[in-house]
Amino acid sequence: MSNYFSLQPMGWETEEIEQFHSYFYRFALLHATTMIPMAKHLAEWWQRNNEVPVELNDVFLYKANRQPLCGYGEAVANYVRVVSAATHQPDLYRTTLLPLRDAADAVAHGVLKRGRAWCPACMYWSDRRGEPHYDRLLWAIAPMERCPIHQVALEHACCHCGHHQLAYHPRAGMARCAKCSESLVQQPETWTRAPHPCFAEDNCRALVQNIADGSLSSTVPRAFSIFCDELRALANPLVAYVKNTRPEFASRTWREGQRPTLSTMLKRCHVAGVRLPDVLADPRGAAKAAGQLLIDHQALPSSPKPRRSPEMLKQVRLRLIEAISEYPQRPLVAFTEFARALGVSKGFLSYREPILCKIYKQEYKAQVRQANKQHKRQAKAELTEGRAFLRYLAGEFRSQDELVDHLHSNFEIKKRVARLLINEVLKTHARIKNLSEMTMLSKSQRCMLKRGRAAGYL
Ligand SMILES: [Zn+2]
């Protein structure tokens, strides 16, 4: 049990989450003291209640490279452990980069900025609204140069005395200069606009967001090594293809116990086009996504199909116009044959000259229809005037099929058409024969009989 007041970190579960150092400062103020006595008090409390001692080195609160207490080092882990227990808030780690502990370089150089950094717009508006100012976790991360919400450059120094704010004013609050105690609130006209995102801003924001909402509480051990190994295995054949060399599978990643720095991780994620939290939570999945991106970015080799020259296209067009204009004086050939004669495909021709091709096909169709009619007429003439039909009745053809074959092979008509023709002629023949056997004929019947004989039906 503890008798400490409970205090909720500001910006809980959002990318605007408070950094632990800022939280601890407010925690101490709440207990009417400052950070160093607070740390001593907590350490004693811990010692009384726990067998395993924990070291709350107060030097980190005011020295230790002057970096805020919200990284992923040992000191941060200890503070978070003790304060979490004292306030009954197990999720206080979300105000730090502690989830990176297993993935990132143990030395943690260059992860956080030296001293404070704050957005003058965020500070201005909380001052206007009468809310307490607090320092965000996002602002502490080294690459962040601006507030992504207000697109304003972060401030580091007092606008009155110019003192670089390395620590907090002991009692006057976070919106006061640690040296001259003047207000750090700046009017909007003094803010420096920063409309463009700084390098790796998206990744830093995603990282803080995922830590803040609890979705990234720990990382896959050696996550970054796994990611790089997997990605190399995926990308090597592609790199070899681009450079026209053999794939190399030798890989150089971090040895057991060594880990990349945050800066390296951010750079590699930027190059690979993946989000850092995704790599840390699922390195294999992220490598697959990055590999996919690499392959999709690659331009495909140009198609080996030969390109037709403009002269060729002109020639094709001319030949089409020529053929159409000379019809029906000169008969057309089938479209397939026409294309083959030009040395191109039907599809190419239809695609390049859709209108001319349509006309050509229509005219060719008319030509075929015309020819069919002509053949049918010739076949009928052969049956009647050529006496083929009478020869058939006289037994010259052994069967009707033989007569059909005769017409089909000599007059280029279909067998079905030949059969219809023969039936038609047979019917007329029967009618004429009937007339010839009748005794009393009308004038019109006599005329019909005369014409039938003349036409070769009898
Ligand atoms: Zn801001």
Ligand SMILES: [Zn+2]
């Ligand atoms: Zn000052």
